[in-house]
Amino acid sequence: MTETDRQTERLENILFLIVITFLAMAMRFFLFPIESGDYLQFLHPWYETLKENGGLLAIGMDIGDYMPPYFYILALLTYLPISDLFAIKMVSSAVDIVLAIFAANLAADGERASRRWLAAYCIVLFLPSVFLNSAVWGQCDAIYVSALLAFLYFVRRGRSNAAVLAFSISFVFKLQAVFFAPLLLLFLLKRWVRWKSLWILPAVYLAACLPAAVMGRSLWDLLTVYFSQAGQYNLLAMFLPNLYTWLGDSTAAEISRAGVLLAGGVVLCAVFFLYRQPFEKSMENLVSVGLFFALLTPFLLPHMHERYYFLADLTSVVFAFWFPKKWGVAFTVCIASAYAVCHNLFGTDFFPVELLGVGLLFIICVMARHLTERLRGREAA
Numbered sequence: 001m002t003e004t005d006r007q008t009e010r011l012e013n014i015l016f017l018i019v020i021t022f023l024a025m026a027m028r029f030f031l032f033p034i035e036s037g038d039y040l041q042f043l044h045p046w047y048e049t050l051k052e053n054g055g056l057l058a059i060g061m062d063i064g065d066y067m068p069p070y071f072y073i074l075a076l077l078t079y080l081p082i083s084d085l086f087a088i089k090m091v092s093s094a095v096d097i098v099l100a101i102f103a104a105n106l107a108a109d110g111e112r113a114s115r116r117w118l119a120a121y122c123i124v125l126f127l128p129s130v131f132l133n134s135a136v137w138g139q140c141d142a143i144y145v146s147a148l149l150a151f152l153y154f155v156r157r158g159r160s161n162a163a164v165l166a167f168s169i170s171f172v173f174k175l176q177a178v179f180f181a182p183l184l185l186l187f188l189l190k191r192w193v194r195w196k197s198l199w200i201l202p203a204v205y206l207a208a209c210l211p212a213a214v215m216g217r218s219l220w221d222l223l224t225v226y227f228s229q230a231g232q233y234n235l236l237a238m239f240l241p242n243l244y245t246w247l248g249d250s251t252a253a254e255i256s257r258a259g260v261l262l263a264g265g266v267v268l269c270a271v272f273f274l275y276r277q278p279f280e281k282s283m284e285n286l287v288s289v290g291l292f293f294a295l296l297t298p299f300l301l302p303h304m305h306e307r308y309y310f311l312a313d314l315t316s317v318v319f320a321f322w323f324p325k326k327w328g329v330a331f332t333v334c335i336a337s338a339y340a341v342c343h344n345l346f347g348t349d350f351f352p353v354e355l356l357g358v359g360l361l362f363i364i365c366v367m368a369r370h371l372t373e374r375l376r377g378r379e380a381a
Helices: 003-031 037-052 068-077 084-107 115-125 128-136 141-156 160-171 175-189 195-214 219-223 225-230 243-247 253-276 283-300 310-322 324-346 353-375
Strands: none
Touching: 003 084, 003 115, 003 128, 037 068, 037 084, 068 084, 068 195, 084 115, 084 128, 084 141, 084 310, 115 128, 115 310, 128 141, 128 310, 128 324, 141 160, 141 175, 141 283, 141 310, 160 175, 160 195, 175 253, 175 283, 175 310, 195 219, 219 225, 243 253, 243 353, 253 283, 283 310, 283 353, 310 324, 324 353
């Protein structure tokens, strides 16, 4: 291929990305007027409280159970001359682009503008669980998942500090970052992430809390936000297709505590097995292990919300690019996740969630076998 041909192809790719990104954002714009339950119950009251009390001057108020960085964003949005509904969803939708970029980087192992990169970028932008999360729900899950995908990317590149920084950014936005905590532990044990890089995690957490503390909020409350979140919901199953959907509407505290220990025990066993099993730091292996834990952890933990397979959705899409013969894994995960999301947003209820839980348990078993065979060298990519 001549230099002229390469320049022409590069220009075509840029034009394609501009057009497809415009279409993805335009589609989201038409969904913006939908008011979700979370918007009416949480986001709108939080926004109004911040606006009525001076925007950034109000970040020291005890408004909600999110970490301060999201309230900093909301406070900045109060200065825009548009409705809070559109402002909140504009930010979430813009981060979808960042999410698609990091997913594409993983799918193509950094080979930007390749066909794999372009395909992954497009799929993520139009993945139902992605645009429903941002443009309908008004949630910000794309922020923490983008950071976790960046975490995987930097581990692959051997950039330990950048990897821990990405994980830390994810953690200060959403507690669900703990779904990749087993990965962080595994990579530390494998020495793919340096132990001395861990100082970044508490430093970022403290830096995230500091502005709110300076403006008057209790530092202790800020440091224990996630402990407060943990006891907020009583239902063991919140329509996420996992182990606890088989228990109906149980709120048994005994089962909750036992479930947390069960999840911790199973996850630690998996981490130990993977630690003792030598394998290369290839993108295929990183994505495979990442998807396994993104599915296993929320499947075993109680009190999981409908959208908590969001990380698994994105990781499964990347997985499908590395293992196209196993595209059924991504299809099943994304369908189950989208169904759970639609149940919350639109009351969708045409298929038993208990059966979806069985389906995802099967997928977890498939991933366990995939990992076992691959790490023992009996399976090709």
